[in-house]
Structures are given as structure tokens and as C-alpha cells.
Amino acid sequence: MSKKCQLCTIEKATLKRPKTGQAICKSCFFEVFELEIHNTIVSNSLFKPGQRVAIGASGGKDSTVLAYVMKLLNDRYNYGLELVLLSVDEGISGYRDDSLETVKRNQIQYDLPLKIVSYKELYEWSMDDIVKEVGLKNNCTFCGVFRRQALDRGATMLDVDHIVTGHNADDIAETVLMNSNTSGDVARLQRCTEIVTSGESGLCRSKPFKYTYEKEIVMYAYFKELDYFSTECIYSPNAYRGHARVFLKDLEFIRPSTILDIIHSGETFQLKSSIKLPPQKTCERCGYISSNLICKACVLLEGLNRGLPQLGIGHTNRIRKIHGDTPENLSQIQHFSTIQKDEAMLADLASRHLKLSDTTKPPLSAGKMPPSW
Numbered sequence: 001m002s003k004k005c006q007l008c009t010i011e012k013a014t015l016k017r018p019k020t021g022q023a024i025c026k027s028c029f030f031e032v033f034e035l036e037i038h039n040t041i042v043s044n045s046l047f048k049p050g051q052r053v054a055i056g057a058s059g060g061k062d063s064t065v066l067a068y069v070m071k072l073l074n075d076r077y078n079y080g081l082e083l084v085l086l087s088v089d090e091g092i093s094g095y096r097d098d099s100l101e102t103v104k105r106n107q108i109q110y111d112l113p114l115k116i117v118s119y120k121e122l123y124e125w126s127m128d129d130i131v132k133e134v135g136l137k138n139n140c141t142f143c144g145v146f147r148r149q150a151l152d153r154g155a156t157m158l159d160v161d162h163i164v165t166g167h168n169a170d171d172i173a174e175t176v177l178m179n180s181n182t183s184g185d186v187a188r189l190q191r192c193t194e195i196v197t198s199g200e201s202g203l204c205r206s207k208p209f210k211y212t213y214e215k216e217i218v219m220y221a222y223f224k225e226l227d228y229f230s231t232e233c234i235y236s237p238n239a240y241r242g243h244a245r246v247f248l249k250d251l252e253f254i255r256p257s258t259i260l261d262i263i264h265s266g267e268t269f270q271l272k273s274s275i276k277l278p279p280q281k282t283c284e285r286c287g288y289i290s291s292n293l294i295c296k297a298c299v300l301l302e303g304l305n306r307g308l309p310q311l312g313i314g315h316t317n318r319i320r321k322i323h324g325d326t327p328e329n330l331s332q333i334q335h336f337s338t339i340q341k342d343e344a345m346l347a348d349l350a351s352r353h354l355k356l357s358d359t360t361k362p363p364l365s366a367g368k369m370p371p372s373w
């Protein structure tokens with residue numbers, strides 16, 4: 001006789017849940033997976049009704065599942081959010097152009113508006129251009145710094161209140177491991193376990209998958225037959241996360257709760273520490289939030305434009321001493337305060353919102369977990 005699902009005790013158990021090891025059925029898996037994310041959203045009061053929320057969408061498994069689940073929960077629990085997909089085109093031929101095609105299909109599948117901002121339009125450099133200039137060694141530094149700003153700039157064009165990203169529990173646990181054994185940087189450790197951070201002019205960012213295991217995201221995408229792009233970036237073979245990731249997978253194999261334990265230890269550390277983060281200023285060139293006079297993106301861009309790509313990577317002061325200060329008339333990132341709104345998309349969002357507000361549904365509340373969960 002085949003085993004029954006440990007949650008509903010009616011259906012046949014068809015999978016072993018990675019997070020708990022329970023043998024459960026497919027529909028119970030969907031239920032607990034979605035409910036956990038809903039409860040994370042509600043217990044952390046991530047959103048307020050009427051907010052416009054951009055889903056950082058890359059076409060990969062995490063952000064595709066995030067877009068699907070955000071749409072589902074927004075409808076099911078009546079969050080009252082205006083959802084929009086926001087993608088960054090880094091300009092990586094043979095990789096990002098294909099994954100953007102996936103996002104364009106998701107846009108139709110989930111009936112969500114899509115905005116794409118590109119490195120080329122924002123910085124006048126695509127990642128293909130940057131790699132030609134700097135090679136494969138530090139290109140991920142450029143990409144990471146540029147992507148963060150690109151998302152915030154896209155969000156500003158759409159008057160977005162909140163950006164959600166697909167960072168999952170594994171990503172956060174890895175970041176905790178990396179920050180706790182390398183630099184001992186308390187401020188960074190604090191920031192990486194926070195579920196929500198506020199940035200540019202009140203724009204919030206959050207990670208609804210903070211407690212969601214990567215294996216479960218893959219499983220969910222597989223059983224729901226979601227359309228996502230699974231190729232690794234061609235410019236970051238085994239990225240810098242390599243060692244921490246392998247270590248974490250080994251720990252997870254021995255004890256699945258390790259991932260949550262590491263996140264919780266990062267959180268506990270955060271509570272006990274009274275260390276203040278450096279005061280936030282804005283970059284004097286581009287107006288982006290920065291703890292220095294000039295933000296990292298502006299320094300990196302200056303390096304590219306001057307043919308000194310090491311600028312901002314490590315020896316900025318020494319390089320400035322040798323090569324002199326910033327020449328005038330150097331191409332710069334547009335100032336944040338002058339970013340143009342995307343009027344066409346704002347009109348589209350407004351008309352969708354009118355349609356949405358016709359419906360009446362019960363108010364938002366935390367979901368009840370199945371009894372044995």
C-alpha cells in the first residue's frame with residue numbers, strides 16, 4: 001500500500017518536501033509553499049493596499065516563480081497591489097536576450113505589464129562592451145552595481161512604491177556565511193538578513209522568498225510547468241558564490257534546517273548589535289543613494305569612460321593620483337531627480353487599476369496552516 005500524504009492524510013504522498021522531509025501530495029505542497037510566502041508577507045507587513053509593486057524579473061526560476069506567486073496571492077488574498085514586471089537588459093548577447101524573451105512570454109501568461117531598462121540606455125555601456133574593456137575578472141562587480149541602480153531607475157520611471165526580488169533562503173544564508181567569515185562587516189550582515197530595506201526616496205525593496213528554499217522553488221516551477229530560463233550567465237561561470245554555495249549544500253544534505261538556522265543566526269546577531277549604519281547621503285553626481293560623496297556606479301562608469309577600469313575596483317585613490325582628477329565633459333549617469341516618467345506605461349497601469357478596483361473581495365489576513373504543518 002502506498003503512503004498517504006502526511007498533511008491531508010487522504011491523497012497519495014508523491015514527493016518529499018525539501019524543507020521538512022515530510023512525504024506529501026502535490027496539492028498540499030502547493031498549498032504550504034504559497035501559504036508560507038503569504039504569511040511572510042503579512043507578518044512582516046511588506047505591502048499596503050494600493051501600492052504599486054515592481055517584480056524584478058530576469059526570466060530565471062526565482063523571479064518567474066515570484067511573479068506567478070505574487071499575482072496569485074494578490075488575487076487570492078486581495079492585497080490590492082498594482083503589479084508590474086521590471087527587467088534589466090544588461091546587454092549580454094546569447095544570454096540576456098534569450099531570457100528577456102522568457103519574461104515577455106511571462107508578461108502575457110500572467111497578464112502583467114512589463115518595463116525593460118537597459119545598461120546601454122542608462123550608462124551607454126552594455127555588459128558585452130564592459131567585458132571587452134575589463135575582461136572576465138571583475139565584470140560581475142560592474143554588473144551587480146549597475147543592476148541595482150537600473151532597477152531603482154526603472155521603478156522611478158513607473159512611480160513604483162516597492163520592488164520585490166527573487167532572493168531565496170539559500171541566497172540569504174550564503175550571504176550570511178560570506179559576510180560572517182570574510183570581512184566581519186556587521187553592517188552588511190545586518191542588511192543582508194533584513195527582509196525589507198528602504199532606499200531611494202522611500203522606495204522599498206523586499207525579499208518575499210526570504211524563507212523559501214531554492215529546491216522548493218525549483219520543485220514548484222516544475223510541477224506548475226512554469227516557463228523559465230535556466231541557463232547560467234555566460235560571464236559568471238560558477239560566480240563568486242562558489243565555495244559558500246557548495247558548503248551550504250553539504251550542510252543542507254546533512255540537516256535541511258541548516259539554511260533557516262543560518263538565516264536566524266544572522267537575524268539574532270542583528271538584534272543584539274547596536275551598531276548604527278553609516279548615514280545615507282546621495283551621490284553628488286547622479287543623486288543616487290550612497291554612503292560616499294560619489295556612488296560606486298559613478299566611479300565605475302568614470303573608470304570605463306577614461307579607459308581606467310580599475311577605478312572603483314580597489315585602488316581608486318592611487319589611480320587618481322597617477323592619472324589626475326575627473327576630466328570635465330565626461331559622460332555621466334543621468335541625475336535621479338531628472339528621470340522622465342514613462343507616461344505610456346503609467347497610463348496603461350492606471351487603466352488596469354480601474355478594472356481591478358471593480359471587484360470586491362474579503363480583506364487581507366494571515367492564512368491558516370494545515371494542522372500538522
Ligand SMILES: [Zn+2]
Pocket residue numbers: 005006007008009010011024025026027028029
Ligand atoms: Zn496532501
Ligand SMILES: [Zn+2]
Pocket residue numbers: 283284285286287288294295296297298333
Ligand atoms: Zn552616482
